[in-house]
Amino acid sequence: MSSACSLLHLAEADDREFKMGDYEAAVARWCPGCGDHSVLTAVQRLLTEEQLKPEDTVFVSGIGCSSRFPHYMKTYGFHGTHGRALPISTGIKLNRPDLEVFAVMGDGDCVSIGAGHWVHAIRYNIDMVALLLDNNIYGLTKMQTSPTTPQGQKSNTQPQGSWLPPMNPLSVTLGVTNASFVAQTVEWVPSHLFATLKEAFHHKGFSFVRILQRCPAYLPKLFEDAITDPERIELLVHPDGVEAKDLEGVYKDRVYHDPTDIDAARRFAEDQSKVRIGVYFRDESRPRYEETRHLPTLTAEEKLSVLDQEFDRYAV
Amino acid sequence: METKLPIVGADASGGKGSPKGRQITQAKMSTVEIVSDPGEGAQKCAQIFGAISAKMGNGVWTVEIIPAEIQPPPRLPAGASGNRIRIGSVPVTNWGDRSKVVVALNDQVLLARHRLDALEDDAIVLIENMWKDHTDEDIRQQWVDAMEEVSDRNYRIIEIPMEEECLKIVDNPRRGKNMWVLGLLCYLYDRDLELAAAQIADTFRKKAQEITDRNVELLNAGFSWAAENLGFGFEVRPIGDDRPHVVMNGNEALAMGAVASGMDLAAMYPITPATSVSHHLGEEFLKFGGLLHQAEDEIAAAGVAIGASWSGKCAFTITSGPGLALKTEFIGLAIMTEIPLVVVDVQRGGPSTGLPTKVEQSDLLAALYGQPGDAPRVVIAPATIEECFYSMITARKIAEAFRTVVMVLSDANLATGVSPFPRPELDPSWVAAPPDLSPIPEGLRPYDWDPQTGLSRRFIPGSPGGMHTLTGLAHDEGSKVAYDSEINQRASAMRSRKLAVFQSTLKPPSVNGPEEGDMLVVGWGSTKGAIEEAVEEAREEGLSVSNLHLTFLSPLEPGLKEIFSRFKKVVTIEINYSDEPDDPYITPENRRLGQLAWLLRAHILVDVDCWTRVLGEPLRPGAILNAIREKMPEGGVS
Numbered sequence A: 001m002s003s004a005c006s007l008l009h010l011a012e013a014d015d016r017e018f019k020m021g022d023y024e025a026a027v028a029r030w031c032p033g034c035g036d037h038s039v040l041t042a043v044q045r046l047l048t049e050e051q052l053k054p055e056d057t058v059f060v061s062g063i064g065c066s067s068r069f070p071h072y073m074k075t076y077g078f079h080g081t082h083g084r085a086l087p088i089s090t091g092i093k094l095n096r097p098d099l100e101v102f103a104v105m106g107d108g109d110c111v112s113i114g115a116g117h118w119v120h121a122i123r124y125n126i127d128m129v130a131l132l133l134d135n136n137i138y139g140l141t142k143m144q145t146s147p148t149t150p151q152g153q154k155s156n157t158q159p160q161g162s163w164l165p166p167m168n169p170l171s172v173t174l175g176v177t178n179a180s181f182v183a184q185t186v187e188w189v190p191s192h193l194f195a196t197l198k199e200a201f202h203h204k205g206f207s208f209v210r211i212l213q214r215c216p217a218y219l220p221k222l223f224e225d226a227i228t229d230p231e232r233i234e235l236l237v238h239p240d241g242v243e244a245k246d247l248e249g250v251y252k253d254r255v256y257h258d259p260t261d262i263d264a265a266r267r268f269a270e271d272q273s274k275v276r277i278g279v280y281f282r283d284e285s286r287p288r289y290e291e292t293r294h295l296p297t298l299t300a301e302e303k304l305s306v307l308d309q310e311f312d313r314y315a316v
Numbered sequence B: 001m002e003t004k005l006p007i008v009g010a011d012a013s014g015g016k017g018s019p020k021g022r023q024i025t026q027a028k029m030s031t032v033e034i035v036s037d038p039g040e041g042a043q044k045c046a047q048i049f050g051a052i053s054a055k056m057g058n059g060v061w062t063v064e065i066i067p068a069e070i071q072p073p074p075r076l077p078a079g080a081s082g083n084r085i086r087i088g089s090v091p092v093t094n095w096g097d098r099s100k101v102v103v104a105l106n107d108q109v110l111l112a113r114h115r116l117d118a119l120e121d122d123a124i125v126l127i128e129n130m131w132k133d134h135t136d137e138d139i140r141q142q143w144v145d146a147m148e149e150v151s152d153r154n155y156r157i158i159e160i161p162m163e164e165e166c167l168k169i170v171d172n173p174r175r176g177k178n179m180w181v182l183g184l185l186c187y188l189y190d191r192d193l194e195l196a197a198a199q200i201a202d203t204f205r206k207k208a209q210e211i212t213d214r215n216v217e218l219l220n221a222g223f224s225w226a227a228e229n230l231g232f233g234f235e236v237r238p239i240g241d242d243r244p245h246v247v248m249n250g251n252e253a254l255a256m257g258a259v260a261s262g263m264d265l266a267a268m269y270p271i272t273p274a275t276s277v278s279h280h281l282g283e284e285f286l287k288f289g290g291l292l293h294q295a296e297d298e299i300a301a302a303g304v305a306i307g308a309s310w311s312g313k314c315a316f317t318i319t320s321g322p323g324l325a326l327k328t329e330f331i332g333l334a335i336m337t338e339i340p341l342v343v344v345d346v347q348r349g350g351p352s353t354g355l356p357t358k359v360e361q362s363d364l365l366a367a368l369y370g371q372p373g374d375a376p377r378v379v380i381a382p383a384t385i386e387e388c389f390y391s392m393i394t395a396r397k398i399a400e401a402f403r404t405v406v407m408v409l410s411d412a413n414l415a416t417g418v419s420p421f422p423r424p425e426l427d428p429s430w431v432a433a434p435p436d437l438s439p440i441p442e443g444l445r446p447y448d449w450d451p452q453t454g455l456s457r458r459f460i461p462g463s464p465g466g467m468h469t470l471t472g473l474a475h476d477e478g479s480k481v482a483y484d485s486e487i488n489q490r491a492s493a494m495r496s497r498k499l500a501v502f503q504s505t506l507k508p509p510s511v512n513g514p515e516e517g518d519m520l521v522v523g524w525g526s527t528k529g530a531i532e533e534a535v536e537e538a539r540e541e542g543l544s545v546s547n548l549h550l551t552f553l554s555p556l557e558p559g560l561k562e563i564f565s566r567f568k569k570v571v572t573i574e575i576n577y578s579d580e581p582d583d584p585y586i587t588p589e590n591r592r593l594g595q596l597a598w599l600l601r602a603h604i605l606v607d608v609d610c611w612t613r614v615l616g617e618p619l620r621p622g623a624i625l626n627a628i629r630e631k632m633p634e635g636g637v638s
């Protein structure tokens, strides 16, 4: 997604300057230590850096802890229904390509109930940013198994532990024809999170970012390894992806990965031996669905005169 | 030809006049059917016949006869495909009862119509005779059996060597016989051959000229054959309405209405019988700069329409029963968040997959009450093809003015019926204005409900100063999540109030017939024409009956209680299921009623009775007339 100037108003020079605080609405009410807080901060920083007009920016979400996100942004927001953030976003972008749209979803939201929409949104490749806040659990409804819950992890619905191996949102996304931007980051490394969001925002097409997110309330130990042991993390670095130079000292495991290489991207996604963060895949040449949308340019009178000609075909 | 071919039980001696001085029957209405195996072009023949008739100033109603199976083998009753065309010297508002004339391209498709009781007792059957002496013995036997089966009626069966005649012109009469039949019908109904040729040319305009030429040759041949061999015909005078007319089906009218309303984004997922709306829109939108979005499912279609509507001009979604079920949660969201949205439901038989191609009016209560939670919305039901057009314009206006969901209930009868109506005089005020993105004045909130009316200004993304987060959670005037009991009560009242305010703008419905009497028949949706025809017939029989037809089902049109009080009895007539009062176990207390009857009872507190059928076909005026006779209050039967 790249910032487009508003076509419809404020054609005259707009000399407003937006500060972080201009994007802050209500005080976020997630649990202390919840990873959603870091994502919110990174996003507000991004908007500030990009100087997005609050009135031309829309955050759409489903239902879940993570889906409270729009309420904390001083932009337009649409807190929709569970699993359906993407169809709503699609409708917004089709009608108003001038708006910047971000969809924020939980793992239940995106990978379970909204999975059908997710797969198709990847294929539509509409120019927007989709954030999957993946805490591997259902937070809002109090600790039920999610499709991304690790095998063996106990929950309130599977007290014996999750039966099945988790679904891998990255390999699913990379498997969908017409995927155009796939990245993974973690919310506890703010500079990487921010750099990834920035790349996603500047990509023209559907930018899918999976953000591993801590839920101290229900899975306090989940990412402990990855947080405490830098060797668990591998950085995918590239000038067309995230370079993460500032993290050189912390994460030694760096792989130079060209994001145009989809086969390598798929291999990296499949291999679970490391938590691999960075831009997996990127291709701006993929067709975007909104390009089929011809915005009407006719006045009411012109429209009706075309319609009148149409009626000739039915005239008796 | 006809006198040579008497068939068991059939009366073939009716045509007395010589081929030149033929016997003409004058008719106010006449119903003719063309049936064949799929792929033989019966529908094309009928469409052209209907179009010529409309052009000649007749009232016309054309309806498709759709095969029960998708790819049936040839010569099977389940494969019967074609059209029924009812033409009149008055406007024709419905498909009628049974057909007077049927052209059948084989004996099996004739059987299909016979078994459905689609033909009058003395119908004229014009049947292809090639099967009678077919080389295949089984086919010959089937012919004999079929003739035996239909012999309990007094059909006048005329065998016609269609194949043989067409072979004089084309090598493969399977393609082309339909135009020969068209010629024959043009003779029978005295249609203008030049008009017919022009219509053929228009139909095949995208094909090579020689196709048109050959079809016109077939047309002329069929006409001449009939002139030499059939000693009868029908005269159906023009209505004498010289206003310009257009002719289309209800789905085309919905699509044109959508365009005229200024809506330019439709989201849908294919489902019969709603799909063809999207076929027309797909084409229309290319010319106007709109978009038809085929979503991954009906839920997504509703979501896309909602996202589009919220961010600008009102959008709409089109579906049928199963799809409506899937849209349930999103419709609730649109109502809760007061996003304008038009939802079109072209009803078919249900529940579940039901009868995909057949008409029913069983979605009324789902349309009204399908959402968990209190979810007031407007429901309107066009009664005619013309109203399909205007209903979209009205729906868009109401949706935007009242920030609400408007459901439009059409059905398979309107969707597939083709009939002329006066050409609309297009009015720029129909077209939605571009969204208002002006800055939001300081202090104004996204749900600043007027305490009297519940109305408030829409905040559209792009409007400076209007930033807020819309939510399906209970919320206050500022769109802030609010679990406060007082706020929930107030917000519910505000969403509900809008319906009452809207209702205050409506006029009481008019009664067709005397303003008081023994019985009032109440209907809604596509049954209007058939009900009116039956009620008028009943009055000619001396029965004291009037009818009233509702366009608005939510809110109900005003004044009903007062109107109902002037009749001894009120009966709804609907195409949905109700228990028969004298069925086993059925008592007045447990009897399940027609859906409008439930609604009227609940709102008007009147003991409304109902007569409903779910036969998978439009109601026949004759059947309604019988029902009226039966339902008349005591002493009413003449």
Ligand SMILES: Cc1ncc(C[n+]2csc(CCOP(=O)(O)OP(=O)(O)O)c2C)c(N)n1
Residues within 6 Å of the ligand: A063, A064, A065, A066, A067, A081, A082, A105, A106, A107, A108, A109, A110, A133, A135, A137, A138, A139, A140, A141, A146
């Ligand atoms: C149709 C529907 N089904 C179920 C729910 C209940 N529900 C709300 S959020 C949620 C799951 C939340 O998990 P996730 O999407 O991972 O978000 P998180 O809370 O973890 O951020 C469920 C099941 C609902 N609101 N709507």
Ligand code: SF4
Residues within 6 Å of the ligand: A029, A030, A031, A033, A034, A035, A036, A065, A066, A135, A139, A140, A214, A215, A216, A217, A218
């Ligand atoms: S329950 Fe988990 S996901 Fe939800 S707010 Fe608390 S920590 Fe965050």
Ligand SMILES: [Mg+2]
Residues within 6 Å of the ligand: A064, A106, A107, A108, A133, A134, A135, A136, A137, A138, A139, A146
């Ligand atoms: Mg979750």
